[in-house]
Amino acid sequence: MASLKKIARRSFLVGSAAILGGVAFGTYKYHQPAPNPLEPGEGKAVLNPFVFVDQSGVTLIAPRAEMGQGVHSSWAALIAEELDVDPAQVTVIHGPAAKAYYNSAMMAEALPGRGYNASDFQHSLGQVVGNFSKFLDLQVTGGSSSMKDGFTRMRLAGASARETLKEAAAQRLGVARALLETRDGQVLAPGGVTLSYADLATEAATVDPQEAELRPAAQWKYIGKPVPRIDMLAKVTGTAGFGVDTRIDGMKFAAIKQNPHFGAGMRSFDASAAKDMAGVEEVIDLGDAVAVVGSNTWLAQQAVDAIEVDWEPTAQPETTDAIFAEIEAAFDDVPNSTMRDDGDVDSLPEGAELIEAEYRLPYLAHATMEPMNATALYTGDALQIWAPNQGPTIVQKSAAALTGLDAEAVTVNTTYLGGGFGRRIEVDYCNRAVQIAQQMKGTPVQLTWSREEDMQHDYYRPGAIGRYRAAVKDGKAVMVHGKIAAQSTTQEGAGRMLGLPMSGPDKGHVDAAFNQPLAIPNFRVEGYIAKPMIPVGFWRSVAASFNGFFSDSIVDEMAHKAGRDPLEFRLELARAEWEPAAKVLETVRDMSGWSGKTPEGIGRGVALVYSFGTPVAQVIEVADRDGDIAITKAWTAADLGLVVDPQNTEAQLFSGLAYGLSAACFGEITFDGGAVEQENFPDYDAMRMPSMPAVEVAVLQQQKHMGGAGEPGTPPAAPALANALFDLTGKRARELPLNKHFSFL
């Protein structure tokens, strides 16, 4: 194993700016740095693609989108930890589209295995495989991966920057670098001499980039502690620039009408009424959609509403029932995957009691607060795009293909995102702005979708069916056989994102079903893939959002059948499989004072779901208020291993729970006549302040590897709530949303 040791040592020494873009494992190609996309002006030193030092101080070029998850603040803290600056003094800007900004953690998720039981070796291997995403230009924010991705790279960037600035100071002062120290954005030399980083910036550009070892955890000042958010001041004063806030000289505003029937074309349209309306400047035929460009968004929207369009009908099933019949039909095919196949599920163990259940979950929209929008300026030989997006290189590639320009001629400016949740990894809204701009050569155009357009032209969380057979014997779980059918987000969404056909067993499709840390001797999970019908995409926690409901609901049904306390039942299964999963259950048990008994009129449910590397347990309490249901309290515990910012992590876990509860209670996209029936928040509502329970969050840092924060809080919310409702009413909800069967206050 000498070679492994060597790899480990080399990975530790990757401090050189010259190779900071890549992790030094494997072949020459891994070593080869991705080109540095930043061109510094005079008097500025670009130390590497992440840190920028000039006369105004230190700027972090953050290639991950700030969509509320706090990545800018946490990455600034990681840089600051090594660079010896106050994170609050670091300016953070969104980076351009560039290969150097590939996401090294994202592809690691695609490795075989259950995740929770991966060895250190597999985690290292994950980082190697992560390098493949560089070749795929995967500069994306998603998969709860930003801390895993940035944890080492950002600190290395900070350390290398520090040492290079010290080297510049050493050369100027004629003293050895080893005699220099750094503090508060300054290099300190013997004899009380101090030189600010800003002062050294120009010289630092001329010295060789320096490597440095990372500081041990015992020396950390910022990691593991709450760091005030860098974007807070802007966001409370209305000065944060979201996509819709882009203002370019001479800019016009556009509105759009797209075919409500997915994938179908436009036969003709009549814009005679629209053309004479106030503020209208151009009516634009987009081939399969129509847009109006005008002097303000609302006037453009009024005009586009007045256009009569003859749409082609859909070639897909037209109603919710017909769509679900197709999902059911997928069970008749051979399974796409059998990711877990332990023991024997074909015969019922002798003396065991059988449970059969079918669960059905609806399609869901993302409903980000900021509707889809993008701004574009096309000049014939170049294109500029301003967009709140989760994948700049994907936006760039797609716009280049649309316009026939080279990718280098397409500049992508990423703004703050008014929510992402996976919706903004798609590029459809950018493409539409580009198409309009192409017909408005030389004029910047901002396209903003109406909320109705946003709701009816999403890439939806797929509707899904879970068919389960399970068995208990002598109070124990002895068998689980789950079959899951849905459209595949991996095949359709990732295929769209990468421009590659995706085939083979789809692990993402059965995430949070096959890889639950539960010791059940006979355990099989099969994934079935329904044909593409409705556009589906990455919705916060992806397939774990439905599989988490299936896998935890069946465990709750088993516990009930076995006559066992549902928390103790789960705890026994988790403890025998993976300790961190047991710990989060014990934590919510203790926080909630779980006794297995509730007074009349009160119900409690528990759920445990492992996803994105993080086990999360939740307890939810509901109360009967004269026949209506109030969700009164929730407790959630998650073990993320090492946490960069506990306060921000807590906010993410809470947010995941809120997003999950919104979907569980109210979320449903239905179809009729080939179109989405929901239009706006009145028929696609979310948790509001009075309906949100009081929540206690516990962030554990005990497992060995870093887990995700943004997504794993979502999957347990629906089963925990459904289990609480079962406890309260004796009614088992096997379909969502729950407002179909319960009346919420």
Added chain:
Amino acid sequence: MSKTLRINGKTHQVDLPDDVPLLWVLRDEIGLTGTKFGCGVAACGACTVQVDGEAMRSCQLSLGDVEGEVTTIEGLGTPDNLAKIQAAWVEHQVAQCGYCQSGQIMQAASLLAENPAPSDADIDDAMQGNLCRCGTYPRIRAAIHSAAKMMQEA
């Protein structure tokens, strides 16, 4: 038609049809982009501004119907000179994506003007029309309590 508006203490002359909602006058004509578009049907509260101190959904307020002094988030305080309520928002690190927060703050400021010491139930009641998809509600509630305290002590 031509109309004179008083916004954040300044006078603005606009020449637009009467039925254009104030939201779009602010954002696309005057360049005050702090007020956000979320739904266009008064269902999310992202566009909340104050007219003579009262919280209103600017997506439903036609230009022709605007009477009185309009205050937007930009008029409440600036990064260099925060209003107390904004300082409370910073203290509690309320915002995540932040898109709804202008509306949340304008709604809360209006509540505090009417009710200087609101209970949790008063806050729930006043804020239920303001949607936040990130789920920042508990910190919003805490910030409103803090702001109430700061204002009383001032």
